[in-house]
Amino acid sequence: MSDTSLTIDNILVPELTLCRVPASSKKRVLEFIAEQIHQYDNSLSETQIFNNLIARERLGSTGIGQGIAIPHCRLEGLEHVVGVLMTLVESIEFDAIDNQPVDLVFALIVPKEATSEHLELLSQLAEKFNERSFCDQLRDCDSARTLYQRMTASSE
Template sequence: MSDTSLTIDNILSPELTLCRVPASSKKRALEFIAEQINHQDNTLSETEIFNNLISRERLGSTGIGQGIAIPHCRLDGLDHVVGVLMTLEESVEFDSIDNQPVDLIFALVVPKEATSEHLELLSQLAEKFNERSFCDRLRQCEDARTLYERMTASGG
């Protein structure tokens, strides 16, 4: 792979874009992410993904404020970055920096050794999610297809 510039478009698939997910808690939301990734690629362990996401949350919440969280972790034996975007039916408590519950989640699971790509993607996401109008457009989506298209549409 010569192209090292990862963008949100090439790590997010329509199959891992989920709209209005019913999750009753942060733990349930993270379990759901792990289930969905495993469902797309059953060589990846659901338990391991979930445990890694939870371990990362213990270091400090990935809730970045304004109802948004970017849970992420590294995974042994993974050879590409996996992104999962979901909006929640109901906001859940996420121990966010502003103590606001979360209803917009973009999870990143990256190969064990992918350090710079990982950070680059996190900053791209944080930048996108910094735009309130962009987040509002995501939250208004009624279906996964629209959500995917809005997330991957380039430009403002």
């Protein structure tokens, strides 16, 4: 593991930034995340990612409120953190802490050992998503490219 501090723009790639994804349910969103990660890196198991995300959701929803969810899990054999950013066409039920449906999702898949990086990234995401105007800018994006640029532009 390198000790360079991870930031959102280190882990997010344009290929895993998706705008206005159609999704009918929380389960479907998690399946889609797993599919996208597998397509991006086919050495990673779609099934394992999905199962780990589901297992994490069973511990408590990763819907953090105000229409935002940060599903995350650890993955055996993963060597670097993988992030997936998506806006959804329509808000979906996500069992969020404020019971609001979710339309902004940032998934984080981290190596099994990477505890401190994992927590650091979660806190960076929570901080960013705490700014309503920033979230509105993300929701207003109509292309994945713009979404990626907005998400990575404001990273310090």
